[in-house]
Amino acid sequence: MATLKDIADAAGVSMMTVSNVINGNYKKVSAKKKKLILDLIEEYQYVPNLSARSLTSKSSKIIGIILSSGNPQENFFTNPYTSELFGEIETLLREKGYYIIVSTSQNIDDASTLSKNWNVDGVIFLTHQDSSSMQKILSNSKCPMVFIDSNDPSASALTIGIDDFKGGYTATKYLIHRGHKKIAFAGYYSDDNAIIFQRHRGYLAALKEAGIPYSEQLLINTFTRYEDGIIIGRDIANNKYDITAVFTTADILAVGIIEGAKLNGCIVPNDLSVIGFDNLKLCSYVTPKLTTISQNVHQKASAAVDLLMDAIDDESIRNRTVILDVQLEERQSVIHV
Amino acid sequence: MATLKDIADAAGVSMMTVSNVINGNYKKVSAKKKKLILDLIEEYQYVPNLSARSLTSKSSKIIGIILSSGNPQENFFTNPYTSELFGEIETLLREKGYYIIVSTSQNIDDASTLSKNWNVDGVIFLTHQDSSSMQKILSNSKCPMVFIDSNDPSASALTIGIDDFKGGYTATKYLIHRGHKKIAFAGYYSDDNAIIFQRHRGYLAALKEAGIPYSEQLLINTFTRYEDGIIIGRDIANNKYDITAVFTTADILAVGIIEGAKLNGCIVPNDLSVIGFDNLKLCSYVTPKLTTISQNVHQKASAAVDLLMDAIDDESIRNRTVILDVQLEERQSVIHV
DNA sequence: TTGTACGCGTTATCAA
DNA sequence: TTGATAACGCGTACAA
Numbered sequence: 001m002a003t004l005k006d007i008a009d010a011a012g013v014s015m016m017t018v019s020n021v022i023n024g025n026y027k028k029v030s031a032k033k034k035k036l037i038l039d040l041i042e043e044y045q046y047v048p049n050l051s052a053r054s055l056t057s058k059s060s061k062i063i064g065i066i067l068s069s070g071n072p073q074e075n076f077f078t079n080p081y082t083s084e085l086f087g088e089i090e091t092l093l094r095e096k097g098y099y100i101i102v103s104t105s106q107n108i109d110d111a112s113t114l115s116k117n118w119n120v121d122g123v124i125f126l127t128h129q130d131s132s133s134m135q136k137i138l139s140n141s142k143c144p145m146v147f148i149d150s151n152d153p154s155a156s157a158l159t160i161g162i163d164d165f166k167g168g169y170t171a172t173k174y175l176i177h178r179g180h181k182k183i184a185f186a187g188y189y190s191d192d193n194a195i196i197f198q199r200h201r202g203y204l205a206a207l208k209e210a211g212i213p214y215s216e217q218l219l220i221n222t223f224t225r226y227e228d229g230i231i232i233g234r235d236i237a238n239n240k241y242d243i244t245a246v247f248t249t250a251d252i253l254a255v256g257i258i259e260g261a262k263l264n265g266c267i268v269p270n271d272l273s274v275i276g277f278d279n280l281k282l283c284s285y286v287t288p289k290l291t292t293i294s295q296n297v298h299q300k301a302s303a304a305v306d307l308l309m310d311a312i313d314d315e316s317i318r319n320r321t322v323i324l325d326v327q328l329e330e331r332q333s334v335i336h337v
Numbered sequence: 338m339a340t341l342k343d344i345a346d347a348a349g350v351s352m353m354t355v356s357n358v359i360n361g362n363y364k365k366v367s368a369k370k371k372k373l374i375l376d377l378i379e380e381y382q383y384v385p386n387l388s389a390r391s392l393t394s395k396s397s398k399i400i401g402i403i404l405s406s407g408n409p410q411e412n413f414f415t416n417p418y419t420s421e422l423f424g425e426i427e428t429l430l431r432e433k434g435y436y437i438i439v440s441t442s443q444n445i446d447d448a449s450t451l452s453k454n455w456n457v458d459g460v461i462f463l464t465h466q467d468s469s470s471m472q473k474i475l476s477n478s479k480c481p482m483v484f485i486d487s488n489d490p491s492a493s494a495l496t497i498g499i500d501d502f503k504g505g506y507t508a509t510k511y512l513i514h515r516g517h518k519k520i521a522f523a524g525y526y527s528d529d530n531a532i533i534f535q536r537h538r539g540y541l542a543a544l545k546e547a548g549i550p551y552s553e554q555l556l557i558n559t560f561t562r563y564e565d566g567i568i569i570g571r572d573i574a575n576n577k578y579d580i581t582a583v584f585t586t587a588d589i590l591a592v593g594i595i596e597g598a599k600l601n602g603c604i605v606p607n608d609l610s611v612i613g614f615d616n617l618k619l620c621s622y623v624t625p626k627l628t629t630i631s632q633n634v635h636q637k638a639s640a641a642v643d644l645l646m647d648a649i650d651d652e653s654i655r656n657r658t659v660i661l662d663v664q665l666e667e668r669q670s671v672i673h674v
Numbered sequence: 675t676t677g678t679a680c681g682c683g684t685t686a687t688c689a690a
Numbered sequence: 691t692t693g694a695t696a697a698c699g700c701g702t703a704c705a706a
Contacts, residue, residue: 077424087414
């Protein structure tokens, strides 16, 4: 492995001259030596050791991407939403010259260990963190951290979110307009998950606006996995709930519900209308194609990266919230009753 | 940020003693000092700087994971197979105490730059590399590299693959047993893609065994994306090909074909039988559920990690090929004619 | 324009 | 059992 010194020796100059060439400080080097050094670098296939560089300079050019949640998941990357978002962010970051270290640990403390271990320039949390975890992380953070889909009650962090209230409201209103009155809400509803809480609030608002009474029985609390959807779908088909439609907080859950219902003889949309959330590619793959609340994953990734870059460049940016819009994507899983 | 020196100063001992405690060399330290130091580490929340460590020690505890291919992809992580495989590998590696740097660059040279930049302990290539790229990479590799789904004509690398010939053979034979005689092959067929070539060979072998003639017209050469499948499906429905069944080299492509056929009035499996490849979760989400050749992603990930670990531990292991078995997963997309 | 000396945080060696 | 010192590869400050 060629080092700076090797190149310097070969060129008969000091390490400093080589360093200047590498870092593009061409004004400080004569054209002749510059060319010589450039050729040598090519010949030796020299690549700087970034560990060494990050030791002296403050920047490591590493961004940590963390996926962790209480919601049990064997493999975060079987979730198409998470995967797609991750891929978009990775691409954006790489184009800006950063390396990415991923970690899917369930343990929040690993986040701060990671950032200290490698002196990362920034961190992006891809999955929902409850507020206590968030506070814990922020309290001993030493670099900018962007949270996607997390609550920020104290508004003291960098967060990217979507208009969850509007999502819940829009979906529910759409169902109501189609004549539905008995509409269930299915998702991972919990006190410390503001995302789902807001969607639920939107759902309630639409119900109230239409003068439709709400009862606890309409809340189907569940993890958002395909398998959980199957069970719920079967229950629905077996008339465990008295409903004609269900708004779910994730496409993958909706797909499971549709399948479960079908297994027990309840056909979507004829016997049951379903609306999802996310607008994954998956929505077009299934039958019937899933009507859903669409969030723009690319836009979300881009907003997260922009915000992180801003915060890295400017120390003073340490709390800011970006809320992205959502809209209904009409397909085939809802029927007029 | 507390450093080794900070802890040493606080404890009134040398850095070396602290280092020994951190690295578990307890025999070299008195019990009393050990406890003192451990407490201090806890109090200061000390975490070692791995950049510094990797400068001195040979190991960086970083594994690079590279996704790159000529096959155009905006975002590798929209491919469920790739995502799932990546997630499995990440988990396995993390459990073994490694950090992961991901890179999705299209440029092969970035792979070697990455490995030099960070002095990675090993690299895993997640996507197919043609043999020339592979040779290029291997020629200036300085650490163990495992290739998944790549050809290794010279058998001089570490590779993980599946029995592609058997996959093609089994699928085709299955179709033949169901009475099909006009069977197309759809996939990214190219000279430098041994994977697909082998599947095609298996396909040919089954045809030959049954005495069914093959013609070039049965080869549908295409990128393996959903959108490409749509086009092919439409073509099939429009009788561009004279076939009753198609074996595809990827589930996502099969799903597209089914949809495209349907758009033009050709219903699977009644009018057309389709077999996929991979056995993604997606197969169960679609209608009809997709019959496919199943490869065990978890097993593949595990084999890749095991092989890499072996190679890291033992310099002498620099070429070895692991071939995993495949099998038919029967669902609903094939009919008896 | 070029070179020297030092420090970044850690570990290995060797001596005490 | 402990500690002093050199070394890893690079960048910055300063001097020539």
